[in-house]
Every structure is written in C-alpha cells, then in structure tokens.
Amino acid sequence: MAQSPWRPTERINYIVGVAPGGTVDLYARGIKAALEQLQLTNHQPVVIENKVGAGGALALQQLKTNAGNAHDLGTFHTGAIAGAVTGLIRADPRDFTPVAMMVEETSLVAVRADSALKNASELVAALKADPTALRIAVAPALGQNTHMAISQPLKAAGVAIDKLTIAPFRSSGESITALLGGHVDVVSATAPVIMPQVKAGKLRVLASAAAQPGTGALAGIKTWREQGVAADYVSYNGVMLAPGVNAEQIRFWEDALRRVSQDKTWQAMVEQSGNRPIFRGYVESHRYLMSEWQAATELATSLGLKGAR
Structure with a gap:
C-alpha cells in the first residue's frame, strides 16, 4: 500500500442512504468488513449508519455537513446521479468526492416464465406497435437507474419511451412480487x-x-447488443467522501479501497450477488460522474421527466 501522510485518527462513519438488506447496504458492509479484516484503517473501527430518507438525500446531507472530514464515507452510486438529475434526490453528487468505483452492476429485463415474450426483439416489437401495451415495473422511482436501464436500449431501438407505461415501486423486491x-x-x-x-x-x-x-x-443471457440493439446501461457502486477533502485523504482511501478490491472474500461476495467486482480510482470515478450526469440528463429529457436539469 502506497504511503500517505494522512491516516484515520478516529472512528470512521460509513453513511448508507438505504435500509439494510439491499445490495447497496450489502456492498457497504462488505467494504467495511474488508477494511477491518485487512487492517487498512489505522486500527480505527468502521461503523455503518443507515441514514434512510428523501431518496438518499439525507445521507448525502449528513456527509456534506462534515465537509473536509475524511473520517466519513458515503456510497457513490449511479442511481444517485440519475435521481439528482430528475429532481428525485434533492442533493447534487457533483458536490462530493467520488474516490472509487467497486462494483459493476448488471441490470436485466425479465418477464414471467409463462409470458409470450421470449426475447428483446419481441419486447421491442410489442412496444413499437403500442408503447402503452405493457406495464413495466421499476424501483424505487421514475428516473432511477432501473428505469434508465430499460429506457436507454428501448430508445435506441426506436420505441417512444416517453409514452411507456412505467409502474414505480418502493423496491425491486416489490417489483418482482408485482410481476409474479x-x-x-x-x-x-x-x-x-x-x-x-x-x-x-x-x-x-x-x-x-x-x-x-x-x-x-x-452466462448465456444475451445482452441488448447481442440482440441487435446498440445500447447498454451499466450501474456502478462505490465510495465517496465529503466535499473539501484534500489530496492526501483521497490518496489514502483510494489505496485502501484498491486493496479491498483485490481481496478474494470481497470478490467472491460480489460475484455471488450476480455482479462484477472492479476497481476504478478517483480520476476515473470523477470522469464517470461528470459524463453520467450529462448522459442521464439527456435520457431524462427524452423520458419527459420534469426535474431533468
């Protein structure tokens, strides 16, 4: 691990903007466990705090309150970018410091096993004929990453995505229950x-x-591109710091999280969940944040979401 003059000198608060049980919380707890097991926090404990409310904005607000304090960690997630663009989350991720992307999340489109729809081509054909014909479940709200993940390829395929019948649920678990x-x-x-x-x-x-x-x-599940639709939508989950942290603090956490990303236990947990462990440091994470903000703004505008900015 590269040497950095800054080290944690007090308890590390990992502020998570969702309730326990979902993948965002799962990955935060996996990162906490790896940081402590690998002894990467200068013997300081890492405490998870689930700050739920306002679509994740309460967690971001708490992180922002402690500007300049690198003892606070937060979740860096594609969904927060989309939510901020559409006005669902009353906070701006660009105010924060994305230090690492740790998980590449795969979004899927599914139907019941007895559905007449067999592949993406049939879904596109049905929605081109009548964009309102099928009720599509997303979570936790319009304009979040699961909504964007189906809208992006459907738009590329020529579907009028602003006319789709979208049913938002509070969680993807509820979406699945509604589908079943x-x-x-x-x-x-x-x-x-x-x-x-x-x-x-x-x-x-x-x-x-x-x-x-x-x-x-x-394995064996075909992508949109493999089915003739030139589009994809990848979500990322990682770690951000408060605004106003300095280069030494960024370097410390970037190095620590790189070590976490190389840990076999962490990698196995992410892979078992159905996603892919990765590592992208501060520079790449910041570039992604800015490019995704622009892409999400354009897609939200196509969807007719009023909060798009």
Whole structure:
C-alpha cells in the first residue's frame, strides 16, 4: 500500500442512504468488513449508519455537513446521479468526492416464465406497435437507474419511451412480487434480485443491459447488443467522501479501497450477488460522474421527466 501522510485518527462513519438488506447496504458492509479484516484503517473501527430518507438525500446531507472530514464515507452510486438529475434526490453528487468505483452492476429485463415474450426483439416489437401495451415495473422511482436501464436500449431501438407505461415501486423486491402476481408485465431490476427467481423457474430474462456477455450465473443471457440493439446501461457502486477533502485523504482511501478490491472474500461476495467486482480510482470515478450526469440528463429529457436539469 502506497504511503500517505494522512491516516484515520478516529472512528470512521460509513453513511448508507438505504435500509439494510439491499445490495447497496450489502456492498457497504462488505467494504467495511474488508477494511477491518485487512487492517487498512489505522486500527480505527468502521461503523455503518443507515441514514434512510428523501431518496438518499439525507445521507448525502449528513456527509456534506462534515465537509473536509475524511473520517466519513458515503456510497457513490449511479442511481444517485440519475435521481439528482430528475429532481428525485434533492442533493447534487457533483458536490462530493467520488474516490472509487467497486462494483459493476448488471441490470436485466425479465418477464414471467409463462409470458409470450421470449426475447428483446419481441419486447421491442410489442412496444413499437403500442408503447402503452405493457406495464413495466421499476424501483424505487421514475428516473432511477432501473428505469434508465430499460429506457436507454428501448430508445435506441426506436420505441417512444416517453409514452411507456412505467409502474414505480418502493423496491425491486416489490417489483418482482408485482410481476409474479400478474400486476405488471415486465420488470427492470439488477441481477441479484432477478436471478433467484430465474433459478426457481418463475421468471425469464429477455435481455441484459451489460456492455459485455455475462459469466457465471449470467452466462448465456444475451445482452441488448447481442440482440441487435446498440445500447447498454451499466450501474456502478462505490465510495465517496465529503466535499473539501484534500489530496492526501483521497490518496489514502483510494489505496485502501484498491486493496479491498483485490481481496478474494470481497470478490467472491460480489460475484455471488450476480455482479462484477472492479476497481476504478478517483480520476476515473470523477470522469464517470461528470459524463453520467450529462448522459442521464439527456435520457431524462427524452423520458419527459420534469426535474431533468
């Protein structure tokens, strides 16, 4: 690990803007465990604090309150960028310091196993004929990453995405329940939520929004690109710091999180969840934040979301 003059000298607060149980919380706890097990925090404990509310804005506000304090960690997530662009989250991720991207998340489009839809081409054909014909479940709100993940390829395929019938649910778990119950026809969600139902024979995946063909549990699932639609949508999960931290503090956490990304236990946990462990440091994370802000703004405008900015 590269030497840095700055080291934590007090408890590290890991502020997570969702309730325990989902993948965002799962990965934060995995990072905490690896930081402590690998002794990367100068013998300081890492404490998870689930600050739930306002679509994640309360967690960001708490992080912002402690500007310049590198003893506070927060979650860097694509969903927060999309939510801020559309006005769902009343906070601006660009005010913060993204220090590392740790997980590449795959979004899938699925239907019930008994659905007449067999692949992405049939879904596109149905929605081109009538964009309102199918109820599509997303979570936790319009304009979040699961909404964007199906809208991006459908737009590229020529579907009038501003006319789609989108049903937002509070969680992807609720989206799946609604799909299984016949209340919606299609769901867009991340792989860890969908794949258990696929293995149980209850759901069928029509397409993956990943840029590359999947491996492991996702082997054999065709991407949109493999089915003739030139689009993908990849979400990222990682770690951000408060505004106003300095270069030494960024360097310390970048080095520590790089070590976490190389840990076999961490890698196995992410892969078991259906996603891919990666590492992108501060420079790449910042570039991604700015480019994704622009891309999300353009897509949200196409969707007719009023908060797009």
